[in-house]
Amino acid sequence: MDRAQFHIRDLHVRFRTQAGELHAVKGVSLSVARGETLAIVGESGSGKSQTMLAALGLIASNGVVTGSATLSGQELIGASERVLNTIRGATVTMIFQEPMTSLDPLFTIGQQIIAVIRRHRKLSQSEARAEAVALLERVRIPDAANRLAAYPHEMSGGQRQRVMIAMALANRPDVLVADEPTTALDVTIQSEILALLAELQRDMGMAIVFITHDLGVVRRIANRVAVMRYGEIVESGPVRQVFDAPRHAYTRALLEAEPGGTKAAVAADAPVLLAAEQVRVHYAIRSGFFGRAKRVIRAVDGVSLTLRRGETLGVVGESGSGKSTLGRAIVKLAPASGMIRFEDRALVPLSRAEMRPLRRSLQMVFQDPYGSLSPRMTVGEIITEGLLVHEPALSAAARDRRAAEALEEVQLDAALRNRFPHEFSGGQRQRIAIARSMILKPQLVILDEPTSALDRSIQKAIVDLLRDLQKRHDLAYLFISHDLAVVRAMADKILVMKDGLVVEQGPRDELIRHPREDYTQRLLAAATQTGFLAG
Amino acid sequence: MSEAATSRGRSLWADAGDRLRRNRAAMASLILISLIALACLFGPLLTGHAYDRVYPDYVKVPASLESQPSEDRIAPGLQRTASRLRANIASETREGDAIRLVLTAPRAIDERSLAFFERSDLFHAAKVLERAEEGRRLTLLVPIERNTFVFGTDGNGRDMLTRTLIAGRVSLAIGLLATFVAILIGVSYGAISGYLGGRIDMLMMRAVDVLYSLPFIFFVIMLVVFFGRNFVLMFLAVGAVEWLDMARIVRGQTLSLKRREFVQAADVLGVSTPGILRRHIIPNTLGPVVVYTTLLVPKVILLESFLSFLGLGVQEPMTSWGVLISDGARNIQGATYLLIFPAIFLTTTLFCLNFIGDGLRDALDPRDR
Numbered sequence: 088m089d090r091a092q093f094h095i096r097d098l099h100v101r102f103r104t105q106a107g108e109l110h111a112v113k114g115v116s117l118s119v120a121r122g123e124t125l126a127i128v129g130e131s132g133s134g135k136s137q138t139m140l141a142a143l144g145l146i147a148s149n150g151v152v153t154g155s156a157t158l159s160g161q162e163l164i165g166a167s168e169r170v171l172n173t174i175r176g177a178t179v180t181m182i183f184q185e186p187m188t189s190l191d192p193l194f195t196i197g198q199q200i201i202a203v204i205r206r207h208r209k210l211s212q213s214e215a216r217a218e219a220v221a222l223l224e225r226v227r228i229p230d231a232a233n234r235l236a237a238y239p240h241e242m243s244g245g246q247r248q249r250v251m252i253a254m255a256l257a258n259r260p261d262v263l264v265a266d267e268p269t270t271a272l273d274v275t276i277q278s279e280i281l282a283l284l285a286e287l288q289r290d291m292g293m294a295i296v297f298i299t300h301d302l303g304v305v306r307r308i309a310n311r312v313a314v315m316r317y318g319e320i321v322e323s324g325p326v327r328q329v330f331d332a333p334r335h336a337y338t339r340a341l342l343e344a345e346p347g348g349t350k351a352a353v354a355a356d357a358p359v360l361l362a363a364e365q366v367r368v369h370y371a372i373r374s375g376f377f378g379r380a381k382r383v384i385r386a387v388d389g390v391s392l393t394l395r396r397g398e399t400l401g402v403v404g405e406s407g408s409g410k411s412t413l414g415r416a417i418v419k420l421a422p423a424s425g426m427i428r429f430e431d432r433a434l435v436p437l438s439r440a441e442m443r444p445l446r447r448s449l450q451m452v453f454q455d456p457y458g459s460l461s462p463r464m465t466v467g468e469i470i471t472e473g474l475l476v477h478e479p480a481l482s483a484a485a486r487d488r489r490a491a492e493a494l495e496e497v498q499l500d501a502a503l504r505n506r507f508p509h510e511f512s513g514g515q516r517q518r519i520a521i522a523r524s525m526i527l528k529p530q531l532v533i534l535d536e537p538t539s540a541l542d543r544s545i546q547k548a549i550v551d552l553l554r555d556l557q558k559r560h561d562l563a564y565l566f567i568s569h570d571l572a573v574v575r576a577m578a579d580k581i582l583v584m585k586d587g588l589v590v591e592q593g594p595r596d597e598l599i600r601h602p603r604e605d606y607t608q609r610l611l612a613a614a615t616q617t618g619f620l621a622g
Numbered sequence: 623m624s625e626a627a628t629s630r631g632r633s634l635w636a637d638a639g640d641r642l643r644r645n646r647a648a649m650a651s652l653i654l655i656s657l658i659a660l661a662c663l664f665g666p667l668l669t670g671h672a673y674d675r676v677y678p679d680y681v682k683v684p685a686s687l688e689s690q691p692s693e694d695r696i697a698p699g700l701q702r703t704a705s706r707l708r709a710n711i712a713s714e715t716r717e718g719d720a721i722r723l724v725l726t727a728p729r730a731i732d733e734r735s736l737a738f739f740e741r742s743d744l745f746h747a748a749k750v751l752e753r754a755e756e757g758r759r760l761t762l763l764v765p766i767e768r769n770t771f772v773f774g775t776d777g778n779g780r781d782m783l784t785r786t787l788i789a790g791r792v793s794l795a796i797g798l799l800a801t802f803v804a805i806l807i808g809v810s811y812g813a814i815s816g817y818l819g820g821r822i823d824m825l826m827m828r829a830v831d832v833l834y835s836l837p838f839i840f841f842v843i844m845l846v847v848f849f850g851r852n853f854v855l856m857f858l859a860v861g862a863v864e865w866l867d868m869a870r871i872v873r874g875q876t877l878s879l880k881r882r883e884f885v886q887a888a889d890v891l892g893v894s895t896p897g898i899l900r901r902h903i904i905p906n907t908l909g910p911v912v913v914y915t916t917l918l919v920p921k922v923i924l925l926e927s928f929l930s931f932l933g934l935g936v937q938e939p940m941t942s943w944g945v946l947i948s949d950g951a952r953n954i955q956g957a958t959y960l961l962i963f964p965a966i967f968l969t970t971t972l973f974c975l976n977f978i979g980d981g982l983r984d985a986l987d988p989r990d991r
Contacts, residue, residue, distance in 0.1 A: 446892035
């Protein structure tokens with residue numbers, strides 16, 4: 088039964104680009120046996136996805152693949168599109184990262200599953216339908232028979248990913264390739280999906296190739312692991328062995344990249360900087376021009392918090408819990424009611440113009456480092472835009488000097504300030520976004536998932552940078568995140584939100600060690616299982 | 623502080639420029655259309671004809687590279703002029719580019735009437751070499767006036783090359799100016815409407831819908847009826863209609879841009895609404911705007927041609943490609959060249975602009991990155 092199913096030998100992928108040839112995968116060899124799970128781990132750009140895409144002939148048209156990939160003895164590299172089409176979707180299938188975009192929004196999930204089944208097997212419509220219902224039950228979609236008629240947008244992200252898994256398993260594949268299948272999901276759902284995959288593998292005995300950047304997931308699901316960097320495998324072996332005794336320096340660096348350490352507590356008599364009581368953000372869904380409000384969405388429903396100078400409050404919750412909306416309400420990006428007091432000014436009644444002078448002490452850093460920098464402005468212009476508003480008397484030369492200083496403060500080369508954002512990596516862009524908010528010397532910075540879009544090792548560097556800046560400037564942070572490991576490294580106090588309500592609030596250590604509420608316990612359990620809070 | 627050599631970044635525009643330069647069709651079109659524009663701008667100074675000069679002796683001369691008058695025109699021309707002098711031709715001999723002409727008449731020939739030679743488009747002023755028989759017999763040297771009509775002449779005897787180039791000036795000017803007006807109004811209107819959103823957006827866009835529903839030709843006829851035919855009216859009419867599309871395109875772009883985090887970041891920095899529109903929204907809508915512009919210019923030129931074809935456009939003796947093509951279409955059986963040359967210029971221009979538009983779209987498409 089230890090017959091290897093899927094072999095990749097000396098696989099190379101080269102892309103012809105305008106900047107010359109890009110050697111994305113440099114001689115990768117892998118094999119997976121039946122019933123085994125191989126995890127390929129690496130940071131973005133390490134070639135882990137390209138390796139599998141190349142093996143299955145799904146690579147972009149400017150890519151050239153050499154080497155060998157065999158599936159039960161059948162060579163895939165160089166095979167005709169027709170041969171590949173009979174293999175893909177039947178003997179080897181794939182699940183992608185984004186459950187939002189990998190289902191066709193125009194067809195019901197039933198139509199999509201049935202199409203996959205009938206494409207590869209000679210079944211009648213009604214037989215295929217029965218099969219589809221069985222599959223949905225298998226992936227634990229409640230009320231499967233009726234859900235067949237649902238469109239993808241009617242399902243949650245986790246359910247969609249379950250549907251994707253059902254489609255991938257429809258023809259009982261020998262090999263399942265899962266490309267970051269849980270990255271876009273909340274931790275509790277992520278944990279459920281991983282458990283489901285493990286259970287399905289036990290029952291059906293297929294081989295799984297699991298591509299991920301997340302070591303916690305690897306520890307939980309994989310038998311063997313291959314660590315990739317710059318298109319090469321730097322280390323591979325059984326999970327235990329690699330985790331307990333990593334041989335390669337990069338593997339050790341990856342393992343240590345979990346943000347560690349905690350923040351020193353602030354003095355109890357530090358002045359209160361931000362106080363909020365019963366903050367509400369309600370959106371009325373209207374219909375038509377003169378339509379009455381049809382229903383009200385309570386994004387944030389009565390949240391109270393206090394934040395002292397130099398203190399960090401971590402706001403934790405799953406997607407849709409209202410944690411981001413709370414941050415936006417404080418900087419008046421979202422319309423709030425209730426009481427928000429910054430120093431001694433009440434923010435809620437302020438107009439745009441009255442708010443403007445306060446904005447320099449009240450800044451925000453956004454989640455997506457690719458979306459938060461204007462693509463047509465140079466980095467210098469982006470960083471100094473706030474100075475145009477708050478220090479209009481400053482000369483262009485003085486602004487330029489301030490931009491250079493701000494870049495050095497976030498440990499970027501000041502000579503780069505005339506470049507454009509697209510010339511920087513994700514971590515560098517997040518540093519630029521931080522420099523933009525720091526140049527105004529704020530007192531409170533709202534950090535809206537500033538590390539979520541970054542690789543683990545870069546996350547760690549950003550967390551270190553943020554803590555360092557906080558110490559130097561006595562900043563207060565409102566740190567919004569779904570990632571408990573990062574929150575633990577950053578926060579003094581933690582506030583847990585669900586459905587717009589505060590579930591639990593308390594000092595960091597107490598909340599993590601002795602969660603009172605059921606929801607907090609579940610959140611912590613899921614995080615511990617996937618390794619976020621291991622050790 | 624670090625005044626060290628700062629490295630210049632490559633903007634997205636520079637990248638797009640590089641991609642455009644690699645697009646052969648677009649670059650060839652760019653060169654071709656520059657040549658056409660230069661020809662239209664400076665060509666009329668070099669053709670040797672004024673665009674409104676009428677040559678009564680050269681009505682509907684076919685296009686040819688040979689200089690006029692052709693040999694078969696000289697004898698009838700001499701005959702016609704002689705009869706105006708009430709004289710007969712006794713003999714004519716060619717002397718290179720001039721004719722030695724002997725005229726006889728029953729009565730003395732009035733030498734002042736020799737000006738008829740100069741007035742004709744075929745000859746220069748005649749020189750009297752010899753007078754005999756008390757002025758009843760004159761020996762003249764008549765130099766032939768050489769003219770070249772590369773594109774022929776129209777039904778009024780005007781040089782088609784000059785007129786085609788002058789028409790090009792008008793068409794391109796209308797194309798560029800009306801487009802400029804359309805962009806200016808459309809981009810600011812669309813960006814403001816999209817960014818402010820809510821009820822203001824609703825009202826602004828309903829106003830656009832109302833303008834959309836006006837029948838264009840009816841609108842132009844109304845303008846012509848009230849204000850008479852007028853060059854400026856053309857810009858007004860075309861510009862007033864074409865900005866609507868632009869406003870919708872820019873509004874759509876703005877709607878998606880204003881949800882982007884860099885716009886919200888500017889908001890948190892306290893940047894005012896005009897500042898956000900100017901620095902963040904409008905520069906980022908320019909990609910599609912540039913592409914649409916290159917497609918709008920030919921559309922406007924065609925629209926002007928269409929109006930001129932209907933007789934609502936520019937007025938004689940000023941002309942545009944549309945007017946020339948309309949004239950040519952009427953003479954399509956007898957004088958095809960009247961249609962062919964302006965049509966070649968118009969279609970070449972339209973082709974080039976469309977190729978450039980396609981090239982720009984490919985060059986600016988971020989998915990290509």
